[in-house]
Amino acid sequence: MKPQVLCSILALAAPLAFADGIQLNLSANAQREVANDQISASLYVQQSNSQAAVLADKLNKITANGLAIGRNYGKVQLSTGSYNTWPSYDKNGKISGWQGRAEINLKSRDFAQAAELIAKLQQTMLLEGVQFGVSDEARRAAEQSMIPEAIANLKQQAEVAAKALDKSVVDIRQLDIGQQNHSFRPPVMMMKAAAAPAAESVSQPDLQPGQSQLQLQVSGKVELK
Structure with missing residues (x-):
């Protein structure tokens, strides 16, 4: 399955005026479905x-x-x-x-x-x-691929905001890369028995691991003039 990447603006704070420019606080993210391993x-x-x-x-x-x-x-x-x-x-x-x-x-x-x-x-x-x-190794690999995507989306949102304010993007003054959030898909599989099992052979469980949704967030201060 081709990984699904979703990027969206999470927050656009009120512009902060300074000198002859404006400073924006922006936040964006990237999401991806990763196979549980x-x-x-x-x-x-x-x-x-x-x-x-x-x-x-x-x-x-x-x-x-x-x-x-x-x-x-x-x-x-x-x-x-x-x-x-x-x-x-x-x-x-x-x-x-x-x-x-x-x-x-x-x-x-x-x-x-x-x-x-x-x-x-x-x-x-x-x-x-x-x-x-998702194992630590797979999570780190997914994070590395999502960082440039999330930053690109942040830059895109800065361009949109600059155009709306009739300004130009000068620089990203500060950039924070947040930790990943993740949710399991499917939900936790629970199996319980009512009584102690007998000492005899037991068939193997049918394991269907599914996928998890990982998310990486970035936020930064963008200077416009």
Whole structure:
């Protein structure tokens, strides 16, 4: 798909008169649709037991096994997420047992390896959510291509304003290049299960990463005479 570039004037402040000229504060941007090339996912295990130590041991073994499986996937980054235990109470307000939850997070630019690993981890864990995004490398590349486009649009708006005021553009005295804003397309894909999965094979998820919309803004002070 050919990248879509949208440039528009965002703000035109009231002209500031100085000496024999006018100073304008202008703002413009460039937008582009970029293919998502990175996946992030979170899996968790949640169990209960009458003894806190037994519960902790089960959670630790399941997460340790998941991390061990993940080491076979060199293009997937794994890390432990939140780990919590809390008491359960009976009708009299006394502690009757314990519940616990442990998470494993993964991130990768290799969708094939990520999908295979997610399926393996789902044999003992639940999939809380999957999110697609643009990697830092792809974001930097998109920013480099949008900078000249946004600046060109700023210059064009300066020419239009100068003509309307019967002036000429002298110089851009100050130029600020803002950070990118981005939104994911499609929205975050969430999948949850109601009960703990059985220890059997799980088919791989069908990952459709979609695109994200990136935006770069520039603003500057333009001198007219």
